[in-house]
Amino acid sequence: xxxxxxxxxxxxxxxxxxxxxxxxxxxxxxxxxxxxxxxxxxxxxxxxxxxxxxxxxxxxxxxxxxxxxxxxxxxxxxxxxxxxxxxxxxxxxxxxxxxxxxxxxxxxxxxxxxxxxxxxxxxxxxxxxxxxxxxxxxxxxxxxxxxxxxxxxxxxxxxxxxxxxxxxxxxxxxxxxxxxxxxxxxxxxxxxxxxxxxxxxxxxxxxxxxxxxxxxxxxxxxxxxxxxxxxxxxxxxxxxxxxxxxxxxxxxxxxxxxxxxxxxxxxxxxxx
Numbered sequence: 001x002x003x004x005x006x007x008x009x010x011x012x013x014x015x016x017x018x019x020x021x022x023x024x025x026x027x028x029x030x031x032x033x034x035x036x037x038x039x040x041x042x043x044x045x046x047x048x049x050x051x052x053x054x055x056x057x058x059x060x061x062x063x064x065x066x067x068x069x070x071x072x073x074x075x076x077x078x079x080x081x082x083x084x085x086x087x088x089x090x091x092x093x094x095x096x097x098x099x100x101x102x103x104x105x106x107x108x109x110x111x112x113x114x115x116x117x118x119x120x121x122x123x124x125x126x127x128x129x130x131x132x133x134x135x136x137x138x139x140x141x142x143x144x145x146x147x148x149x150x151x152x153x154x155x156x157x158x159x160x161x162x163x164x165x166x167x168x169x170x171x172x173x174x175x176x177x178x179x180x181x182x183x184x185x186x187x188x189x190x191x192x193x194x195x196x197x198x199x200x201x202x203x204x205x206x207x208x209x210x211x212x213x214x215x216x217x218x219x220x221x222x223x224x225x226x227x228x229x230x231x232x233x234x235x236x237x238x239x240x241x242x243x244x245x246x247x248x249x250x251x252x253x254x255x256x257x258x259x260x261x262x263x264x265x266x267x268x269x270x271x272x
Contacts, residue, residue, distance in 0.1 A: 024247060027240050027243055027244065028240070028244045028247070029041075030237065030240050031048060031049075031237060031240035031241040031243075031244045032044050032045060032046065032048075033045070033237065034047075036236070036237055038235070048237040048238050048240065048241040049241045051238055052238045052241045052242055052245075055238065057226065058223070058226065058238070058242065060221075061221050061222060061223045061225070061226040062223055064137070064140075064220050064221065064222055065205075065206060065222045065223045065224075067137075068137070068140055068141055068144055068205060068212075068222065069144070069202050069205035069206050070202065071141055072141055072144035072145050072148050072201065072202075072205045073148065073198050073199075073201045073202035073205060074198070075141075075145050076144075076145045076148035076149040076151075076152050076197075076198075076201045077152050077194060077197055077198040077201065079145070079149050079152070080148075080149045080150070080151070080152025080153045080155075080156060080197055080201075081152060081156050081190070081194050081197070083102075083149065083153050084152070084153045084156035084157050084160060085156075085160065085182075085186070087099065087102075087153070087157070088157065088160040088161075099153075099157075102150045102153050102154070103150070105146065105147055105150050106147075106150050106151070110208070110209075110210035110211055111210050111214075113143075113146070113147060113210075113211055114143070114210045114211040114212075114213060114214035114215060115214055117139075117142075117143045117146065117211065117214065117215050118135070118214040118215055121133045121134075121135060121139045121142075121215065122135075134217070135215065135216065135217040135220075136216070136217035136219070136220050137217070137220045139215045139216070139217070140212060140215050140216045140217075140220050140222070142215075143211050143212070143215040144205045144208065144211070144212075147204065147208070147211060148201035148204055148205060149201075151197060151200050151201055151204060152194075152197035152198070152200075152201055153197075154197075155193045155194070155196045155197030155200060156190055156193040156194055156197055157193075158193060159189065159190035159192060159193035159194075160190055160193075162189075163186065163189045163190060164189070167185050167189075168181050168182075168185050168186055171184065171185045192260055192261075192263075192264040195260060196257050196260055196261060199253055199256060199257050199260075200257060202253065203250055203253045203254065203257075206223075206224075206246065206249065206250065207224070207250060208222070208224060209222075209224035209225060209227075209228055212224055212225050213225050213228065223242065223246065227239055227242060227243065
Protein backbone atom coordinates (compact mmCIF):
# COMPACT_ATOMS: atom_id res chain seq x y z
CA UNK A 1 0.00 0.00 0.00
CA UNK A 2 1.45 3.33 -1.08
CA UNK A 3 1.70 6.10 1.46
CA UNK A 4 0.38 9.48 0.48
CA UNK A 5 3.12 12.08 0.51
CA UNK A 6 2.13 15.52 1.77
CA UNK A 7 3.65 18.05 -0.59
CA UNK A 8 3.69 21.86 -0.37
CA UNK A 9 1.38 21.90 -3.39
CA UNK A 10 -1.25 19.83 -1.56
CA UNK A 11 -1.00 22.04 1.52
CA UNK A 12 -1.35 25.16 -0.62
CA UNK A 13 -4.43 23.67 -2.36
CA UNK A 14 -6.07 22.88 0.99
CA UNK A 15 -5.39 26.42 2.22
CA UNK A 16 -6.96 27.87 -0.93
CA UNK A 17 -10.13 25.80 -0.46
CA UNK A 18 -10.30 26.79 3.21
CA UNK A 19 -9.92 30.46 2.26
CA UNK A 20 -12.69 30.18 -0.36
CA UNK A 21 -15.26 28.19 1.59
CA UNK A 22 -14.68 29.24 5.20
CA UNK A 23 -16.68 32.51 4.79
CA UNK A 24 -19.57 30.60 3.18
CA UNK A 25 -19.60 28.00 5.96
CA UNK A 26 -19.50 30.79 8.57
CA UNK A 27 -22.43 32.51 6.85
CA UNK A 28 -24.44 29.28 6.85
CA UNK A 29 -23.70 28.67 10.54
CA UNK A 30 -24.78 32.16 11.61
CA UNK A 31 -28.00 31.86 9.61
CA UNK A 32 -29.11 29.61 12.48
CA UNK A 33 -27.88 32.00 15.21
CA UNK A 34 -30.57 33.08 17.68
CA UNK A 35 -29.31 36.67 17.87
CA UNK A 36 -28.43 39.25 15.23
CA UNK A 37 -24.80 39.17 16.26
CA UNK A 38 -22.32 38.19 13.58
CA UNK A 39 -19.61 37.29 16.07
CA UNK A 40 -21.29 35.66 19.10
CA UNK A 41 -23.23 32.39 18.94
CA UNK A 42 -26.39 32.67 21.05
CA UNK A 43 -28.13 29.38 20.25
CA UNK A 44 -29.76 27.47 17.43
CA UNK A 45 -32.94 28.81 15.80
CA UNK A 46 -34.90 28.72 12.54
CA UNK A 47 -36.69 32.03 13.07
CA UNK A 48 -34.68 33.85 10.40
CA UNK A 49 -35.86 31.34 7.82
CA UNK A 50 -39.43 31.92 9.03
CA UNK A 51 -39.04 35.68 8.66
CA UNK A 52 -37.51 35.13 5.26
CA UNK A 53 -40.57 33.23 4.07
CA UNK A 54 -42.95 35.90 5.41
CA UNK A 55 -41.07 38.83 3.82
CA UNK A 56 -43.14 40.06 0.86
CA UNK A 57 -40.21 41.86 -0.82
CA UNK A 58 -38.08 38.72 -0.79
CA UNK A 59 -40.94 36.55 -2.04
CA UNK A 60 -41.59 38.97 -4.90
CA UNK A 61 -37.89 38.99 -5.80
CA UNK A 62 -37.89 35.19 -5.64
CA UNK A 63 -40.80 35.01 -8.09
CA UNK A 64 -39.03 37.37 -10.50
CA UNK A 65 -35.78 35.41 -10.18
CA UNK A 66 -37.38 32.02 -10.81
CA UNK A 67 -39.48 33.30 -13.71
CA UNK A 68 -36.51 34.96 -15.41
CA UNK A 69 -34.15 32.04 -14.75
CA UNK A 70 -36.55 29.37 -16.04
CA UNK A 71 -37.60 31.32 -19.14
CA UNK A 72 -34.03 32.40 -19.92
CA UNK A 73 -32.78 28.83 -19.50
CA UNK A 74 -35.45 27.39 -21.81
CA UNK A 75 -35.15 30.05 -24.52
CA UNK A 76 -31.34 30.15 -24.46
CA UNK A 77 -31.25 26.34 -24.62
CA UNK A 78 -33.30 26.35 -27.82
CA UNK A 79 -31.32 29.22 -29.36
CA UNK A 80 -27.97 27.85 -28.23
CA UNK A 81 -28.68 24.35 -29.52
CA UNK A 82 -29.77 25.63 -32.94
CA UNK A 83 -26.78 27.98 -33.07
CA UNK A 84 -24.38 25.17 -32.13
CA UNK A 85 -25.75 22.95 -34.89
CA UNK A 86 -25.43 25.79 -37.39
CA UNK A 87 -21.86 26.61 -36.31
CA UNK A 88 -20.89 22.94 -36.42
CA UNK A 89 -21.97 22.68 -40.07
CA UNK A 90 -19.84 25.67 -41.11
CA UNK A 91 -16.39 25.46 -42.59
CA UNK A 92 -13.49 25.28 -40.16
CA UNK A 93 -12.50 28.92 -40.68
CA UNK A 94 -16.02 30.27 -40.17
CA UNK A 95 -16.56 27.94 -37.22
CA UNK A 96 -13.44 29.29 -35.52
CA UNK A 97 -14.58 32.86 -36.17
CA UNK A 98 -18.06 32.20 -34.76
CA UNK A 99 -16.71 30.46 -31.66
CA UNK A 100 -14.43 33.44 -31.04
CA UNK A 101 -17.44 35.74 -31.27
CA UNK A 102 -19.33 33.39 -28.94
CA UNK A 103 -16.58 33.61 -26.32
CA UNK A 104 -16.54 37.42 -26.23
CA UNK A 105 -19.66 37.80 -23.99
CA UNK A 106 -18.19 35.31 -21.52
CA UNK A 107 -14.79 37.01 -21.45
CA UNK A 108 -16.22 40.51 -21.02
CA UNK A 109 -16.68 41.81 -17.46
CA UNK A 110 -20.29 41.70 -16.33
CA UNK A 111 -20.39 45.45 -15.80
CA UNK A 112 -19.57 46.05 -19.49
CA UNK A 113 -22.40 43.81 -20.62
CA UNK A 114 -24.79 45.30 -18.07
CA UNK A 115 -24.07 48.92 -18.98
CA UNK A 116 -24.07 48.27 -22.74
CA UNK A 117 -27.41 46.44 -22.62
CA UNK A 118 -28.89 49.17 -20.44
CA UNK A 119 -27.79 51.84 -22.95
CA UNK A 120 -29.24 49.77 -25.79
CA UNK A 121 -32.61 49.41 -24.08
CA UNK A 122 -32.70 53.10 -23.16
CA UNK A 123 -31.89 54.01 -26.77
CA UNK A 124 -34.67 51.78 -28.10
CA UNK A 125 -37.16 53.12 -25.56
CA UNK A 126 -36.41 56.84 -25.43
CA UNK A 127 -34.95 57.55 -28.87
CA UNK A 128 -36.93 55.17 -31.06
CA UNK A 129 -40.02 55.22 -28.86
CA UNK A 130 -40.34 51.44 -28.54
CA UNK A 131 -42.36 51.04 -25.32
CA UNK A 132 -41.58 47.32 -25.20
CA UNK A 133 -37.98 48.01 -24.22
CA UNK A 134 -38.75 50.05 -21.13
CA UNK A 135 -36.60 48.69 -18.32
CA UNK A 136 -38.56 45.88 -16.70
CA UNK A 137 -39.18 42.16 -16.91
CA UNK A 138 -38.69 41.87 -20.70
CA UNK A 139 -35.37 43.71 -20.74
CA UNK A 140 -34.19 41.63 -17.79
CA UNK A 141 -35.17 38.44 -19.61
CA UNK A 142 -33.44 39.53 -22.83
CA UNK A 143 -30.28 40.35 -20.90
CA UNK A 144 -30.23 36.91 -19.26
CA UNK A 145 -30.80 35.18 -22.59
CA UNK A 146 -27.88 37.16 -24.02
CA UNK A 147 -25.31 35.89 -21.53
CA UNK A 148 -26.86 32.40 -21.14
CA UNK A 149 -26.84 31.39 -24.81
CA UNK A 150 -23.00 31.23 -25.21
CA UNK A 151 -22.79 28.72 -22.35
CA UNK A 152 -25.35 26.49 -24.06
CA UNK A 153 -23.36 26.62 -27.30
CA UNK A 154 -20.19 25.59 -25.48
CA UNK A 155 -22.04 22.71 -23.81
CA UNK A 156 -23.56 21.37 -27.06
CA UNK A 157 -20.54 21.72 -29.37
CA UNK A 158 -18.47 18.88 -27.79
CA UNK A 159 -21.43 16.50 -28.17
CA UNK A 160 -21.76 17.43 -31.82
CA UNK A 161 -18.07 16.66 -32.37
CA UNK A 162 -18.51 13.24 -30.73
CA UNK A 163 -21.63 12.43 -32.75
CA UNK A 164 -21.53 9.81 -35.49
CA UNK A 165 -22.28 11.76 -38.67
CA UNK A 166 -23.01 8.61 -40.66
CA UNK A 167 -26.22 8.00 -38.67
CA UNK A 168 -27.65 11.35 -39.77
CA UNK A 169 -26.73 10.67 -43.39
CA UNK A 170 -28.19 7.15 -43.16
CA UNK A 171 -31.48 8.57 -41.87
CA UNK A 172 -31.65 10.90 -44.88
CA UNK A 173 -30.90 8.01 -47.24
CA UNK A 174 -33.74 5.98 -45.66
CA UNK A 175 -36.27 8.70 -46.47
CA UNK A 176 -36.31 10.86 -43.36
CA UNK A 177 -36.61 14.61 -43.80
CA UNK A 178 -33.81 16.80 -42.40
CA UNK A 179 -36.12 17.85 -39.55
CA UNK A 180 -37.02 14.24 -38.72
CA UNK A 181 -33.37 13.19 -38.85
CA UNK A 182 -32.47 16.10 -36.59
CA UNK A 183 -35.20 15.25 -34.09
CA UNK A 184 -34.82 11.45 -34.06
CA UNK A 185 -31.10 10.99 -34.67
CA UNK A 186 -29.08 14.11 -33.81
CA UNK A 187 -31.01 15.41 -30.79
CA UNK A 188 -30.87 12.16 -28.76
CA UNK A 189 -27.10 12.01 -29.23
CA UNK A 190 -26.52 15.57 -28.02
CA UNK A 191 -29.23 15.58 -25.34
CA UNK A 192 -26.74 15.34 -22.47
CA UNK A 193 -25.02 18.53 -23.67
CA UNK A 194 -28.38 20.26 -24.14
CA UNK A 195 -29.51 19.43 -20.60
CA UNK A 196 -26.13 20.44 -19.18
CA UNK A 197 -26.34 23.78 -20.99
CA UNK A 198 -29.88 24.36 -19.71
CA UNK A 199 -28.91 23.66 -16.09
CA UNK A 200 -25.80 25.80 -16.42
CA UNK A 201 -27.75 28.72 -17.90
CA UNK A 202 -30.33 28.44 -15.11
CA UNK A 203 -27.51 28.55 -12.55
CA UNK A 204 -25.92 31.58 -14.21
CA UNK A 205 -29.25 33.43 -14.20
CA UNK A 206 -29.85 32.81 -10.51
CA UNK A 207 -26.29 33.86 -9.68
CA UNK A 208 -26.26 37.07 -11.73
CA UNK A 209 -26.26 40.45 -9.98
CA UNK A 210 -24.44 43.04 -12.10
CA UNK A 211 -26.30 42.59 -15.41
CA UNK A 212 -29.64 42.34 -13.59
CA UNK A 213 -28.89 45.52 -11.65
CA UNK A 214 -28.51 47.57 -14.86
CA UNK A 215 -31.30 45.99 -16.93
CA UNK A 216 -34.12 45.54 -14.39
CA UNK A 217 -36.81 48.07 -13.58
CA UNK A 218 -38.03 49.36 -10.25
CA UNK A 219 -40.52 46.51 -9.81
CA UNK A 220 -38.39 43.68 -11.20
CA UNK A 221 -35.64 43.21 -8.66
CA UNK A 222 -34.03 39.77 -8.60
CA UNK A 223 -32.79 38.13 -5.43
CA UNK A 224 -29.20 39.06 -6.20
CA UNK A 225 -30.08 42.72 -6.67
CA UNK A 226 -32.23 42.68 -3.53
CA UNK A 227 -29.43 41.18 -1.46
CA UNK A 228 -27.02 43.79 -2.82
CA UNK A 229 -29.38 46.61 -1.83
CA UNK A 230 -29.94 45.09 1.62
CA UNK A 231 -26.20 44.95 2.32
CA UNK A 232 -25.99 48.76 2.07
CA UNK A 233 -27.73 48.90 5.44
CA UNK A 234 -27.04 46.78 8.48
CA UNK A 235 -26.81 43.14 7.41
CA UNK A 236 -29.81 41.21 8.69
CA UNK A 237 -29.62 37.48 9.52
CA UNK A 238 -32.34 37.06 6.90
CA UNK A 239 -29.63 37.70 4.29
CA UNK A 240 -27.60 34.86 5.79
CA UNK A 241 -30.60 32.54 5.50
CA UNK A 242 -31.31 33.64 1.93
CA UNK A 243 -27.68 33.25 0.85
CA UNK A 244 -27.59 29.80 2.45
CA UNK A 245 -30.62 28.67 0.45
CA UNK A 246 -29.20 30.08 -2.79
CA UNK A 247 -25.82 28.43 -2.17
CA UNK A 248 -27.44 25.04 -1.56
CA UNK A 249 -29.56 25.33 -4.73
CA UNK A 250 -26.56 26.28 -6.90
CA UNK A 251 -24.46 23.52 -5.31
CA UNK A 252 -27.14 20.91 -6.09
CA UNK A 253 -27.39 22.10 -9.69
CA UNK A 254 -23.62 21.95 -10.15
CA UNK A 255 -23.55 18.43 -8.69
CA UNK A 256 -26.26 17.38 -11.14
CA UNK A 257 -24.24 18.83 -14.02
CA UNK A 258 -21.07 17.01 -12.95
CA UNK A 259 -22.87 13.68 -12.43
CA UNK A 260 -24.48 13.97 -15.86
CA UNK A 261 -21.11 14.65 -17.49
CA UNK A 262 -19.52 11.68 -15.70
CA UNK A 263 -22.38 9.42 -16.76
CA UNK A 264 -22.09 10.61 -20.36
CA UNK A 265 -18.31 10.04 -20.34
CA UNK A 266 -18.81 6.51 -18.99
CA UNK A 267 -21.37 5.73 -21.71
CA UNK A 268 -19.00 7.05 -24.37
CA UNK A 269 -16.20 4.92 -22.89
CA UNK A 270 -18.35 1.79 -22.99
CA UNK A 271 -19.32 2.47 -26.61
CA UNK A 272 -15.71 2.90 -27.62
